[in-house]
Amino acid sequence: xxxxxxxxxxxxxxxxxxxxxxxxxxxxxxxxxxxxxxxxxxxxxxxxxxxxxxxxxxxxxxxxxxxxxxxxxxxxxxxxxxxxxxxxxxxxxxxxxxxxxxxxxxxxxxxxxxxxxxxxxxxxxxxxxxxxxxxxxxxxxxxxxxxxxxxxxxxxxxxxxxxxxxxxxxxxxxxxxxxxxxxxxxxxxxxxxxxxxxxxxxxxxxxxx
Amino acid sequence: xxxxxxxxxxxxxxxxxxxxxxxxxxxxxxxxxxxxxxxxxxxxxxxxxxxxxxxxxxxxxxxxxxxxxxxxxxxxxxxxxxxxxxxxxxxxxxxxxxxxxxxxxxxxxxxxxxxxxxxxxxxxxxxxxxxxxxxxxxxxxxxxxxxxxxxxxxxxxxxxxxxxxxxxxxxxxxxxxxxxxxxxxxxxxxxxxxxxxxxxxxxxxxxxxxxxxxxxxxxxxxxxxxxxxxxxxxxxxxxxxxxxxxxxxxxxxxxxxxxxxxxxxxxxxxxxxxxxxxxxxxxxxxxxxxxxxxxxxxxxxxxxxxxxxxxxxxxxxxxxxxxxxxxxxxxxxxxxxxxxxxxxxxxxxxxxxxxxxxxxxxxxxxxxxxxxxxxx
Numbered sequence: 001x002x003x004x005x006x007x008x009x010x011x012x013x014x015x016x017x018x019x020x021x022x023x024x025x026x027x028x029x030x031x032x033x034x035x036x037x038x039x040x041x042x043x044x045x046x047x048x049x050x051x052x053x054x055x056x057x058x059x060x061x062x063x064x065x066x067x068x069x070x071x072x073x074x075x076x077x078x079x080x081x082x083x084x085x086x087x088x089x090x091x092x093x094x095x096x097x098x099x100x101x102x103x104x105x106x107x108x109x110x111x112x113x114x115x116x117x118x119x120x121x122x123x124x125x126x127x128x129x130x131x132x133x134x135x136x137x138x139x140x141x142x143x144x145x146x147x148x149x150x151x152x153x154x155x156x157x158x159x160x161x162x163x164x165x166x167x168x169x170x171x172x173x174x175x176x177x178x179x180x181x182x183x184x185x186x187x188x189x190x191x192x193x194x195x196x197x198x199x200x201x202x203x204x205x206x207x208x209x
Numbered sequence: 210x211x212x213x214x215x216x217x218x219x220x221x222x223x224x225x226x227x228x229x230x231x232x233x234x235x236x237x238x239x240x241x242x243x244x245x246x247x248x249x250x251x252x253x254x255x256x257x258x259x260x261x262x263x264x265x266x267x268x269x270x271x272x273x274x275x276x277x278x279x280x281x282x283x284x285x286x287x288x289x290x291x292x293x294x295x296x297x298x299x300x301x302x303x304x305x306x307x308x309x310x311x312x313x314x315x316x317x318x319x320x321x322x323x324x325x326x327x328x329x330x331x332x333x334x335x336x337x338x339x340x341x342x343x344x345x346x347x348x349x350x351x352x353x354x355x356x357x358x359x360x361x362x363x364x365x366x367x368x369x370x371x372x373x374x375x376x377x378x379x380x381x382x383x384x385x386x387x388x389x390x391x392x393x394x395x396x397x398x399x400x401x402x403x404x405x406x407x408x409x410x411x412x413x414x415x416x417x418x419x420x421x422x423x424x425x426x427x428x429x430x431x432x433x434x435x436x437x438x439x440x441x442x443x444x445x446x447x448x449x450x451x452x453x454x455x456x457x458x459x460x461x462x463x464x465x466x467x468x469x470x471x472x473x474x475x476x477x478x479x480x481x482x483x484x485x486x487x488x489x490x491x492x493x494x495x496x497x498x499x500x501x502x503x504x505x506x507x508x509x510x511x512x513x514x515x516x517x518x519x520x521x522x523x524x525x526x527x528x529x530x531x532x533x534x535x536x537x538x539x540x541x542x543x544x545x546x547x548x549x550x551x552x553x554x555x556x557x558x559x560x561x562x563x564x565x566x567x568x569x570x571x572x573x574x575x576x577x578x579x580x581x582x583x584x585x
Binding site: 060 | 538
């Protein structure tokens with residue numbers, strides 16, 4: 001067993017996702033934020049990338065970086081693409097904010113070949129201890145909001161996501177569990193006691209042909 | 210002060226073989242006024258075409274040598290020039306005046322060489338497509354084989370879209386700003402009011418007014434209506450509110466008591482001095498007829514192959530009620546469906562439709578970054 005240590009100028013969780021994207025792929029990044037992942041993929045992987053971002057400010061920032069980004073609601077924006085437009089659709093720390101995740105994944109199976117999903121693992125021992133000892137809804141570095149001001153309308157655990165992926169008809173191609181701090185460029189891949197120790201779960205999933 | 214000096218030039222074509230128009234009619238000869246900033250490179254692939262809005266002209270940036278000291282520079286001066294967002298040290302910027310206008314290109318006020326008098330209403334009806342076809346003749350004449358980008362706002366944005374459907378293989382990137390694939394009923398309605406104001410002026414005389422009194426009142430009213438559509442409720446509230454013009458009391462008459470009245474009258478009068486009423490009729494009609502929706506849907510890479518691929522940046526403004534953001538989103542959806550590479554953002558502004566002409570930091574930042582990512 002090895003604990004791979006990575007460092008790079010983009011966040012470790014983004015870097016881990018990026019490692020899964022083959023050279024020259026076409027990529028749609030849903031909730032692309034400031035475009036760090038897209039920019040990295042365009043530069044280092046030669047991908048044809050498009051992002052969708054709700055925030056006007058962030059979308060404008062991405063375009064100013066030379067990225068192709070649409071400002072809008074990803075739930076609507078995914079509907080206009082022709083079938084099989086993308087090799088990879090990325091949902092990086094976005095799923096926990098989506099109102100109808102099953103519907104979204106259904107839409108994504110039409111436009112993309114594979115989907116990469118990452119989310120903060122709610123069953124991390126820190127969250128469990130927080131709830132157990134304090135009796136309060138966990139507030140962590142990964143999920144830094146209170147129950148009343150969080151954009152994260154869902155909490156997802158690694159076992160929850162495995163079941164969800166299966167229930168919506170996807171196969172899990174790869175599961176990577178990582179431990180990293182939210183803004184950190186370094187971190188490590190977790191191989192045992194993932195459910196307890198991983199701060200993020202990253203999945204590559206696809207619909208069976 | 211080191212002023213950017215530009216010169217208006219003229220290109221005349223279709224002298225022997227008349228230009229074929231979308232209406233089935235022809236026009237001969239055709240003159241296009243145009244200005245250039247920056248040099249075309251050896252490969253001929255660094256040209257950017259700027260298409261202007263309905264009442265605009267070729268004077269997109271800089272100053273003429275004949276300008277007075279207090280003269281304003283061209284209408285997109287904050288965006289275009291050496292070192293600016295559309296950097297004329299890197300790009301060769303071309304801005305033609307549209308066909309049908311009265312700013313140097315052939316239009317209804319031009320002399321019909323056959324009859325030795327102004328065309329007036331004998332001028333053939335034009336489309337946005339005809340305007341673009343004339344621009345293509347200029348671009349060909351200049352030895353430009355492909356355009357790095359076509360950029361324009363409002364009716365200029367329509368020309369951008371027309372370029373994309375007519376000559377997709379020549380266009381690397383397109384930036385339609387504050388525009389639409391087709392006029393809504395609201396946009397046609399305001400154009401119709403503007404036209405009716407002109408045609409109701411007794412001096413209009415069925416378009417034949419060039420040797421007498423011009424329909425100045427009608428044209429001024431048309432411009433007043435236009436200006437309301439270019440502003441927004443927010444901008445008018447901020448700029449004018451209910452404030453009175455140089456007075457503390459109502460006049461209890463029909464003078465311009467309110468600042469907004471005075472502003473509109475001023476805009477109307479100013480416009481009369483520089484624009485031709487018949488040109489307004491022709492150009493607004495062309496804008497009303499314009500519809501690129503189906504053609505855009507049919508000409509992306511999905512059906513047209515990689516040659517048809519154009520990199521788009523669509524921009525709308527949050528308080529534009531003439532071409533509201535939903536119309537830009539419709540454009541974006543159409544482009545996505547045809548597999549085009551499209552970026553979109555709505556810029557927050559309270560300045561309404563006119564916002565694209567008003568200096569602010571977002572548009573230049575977007576433009577600079579977007580153009581840097583466009584490869585010939």
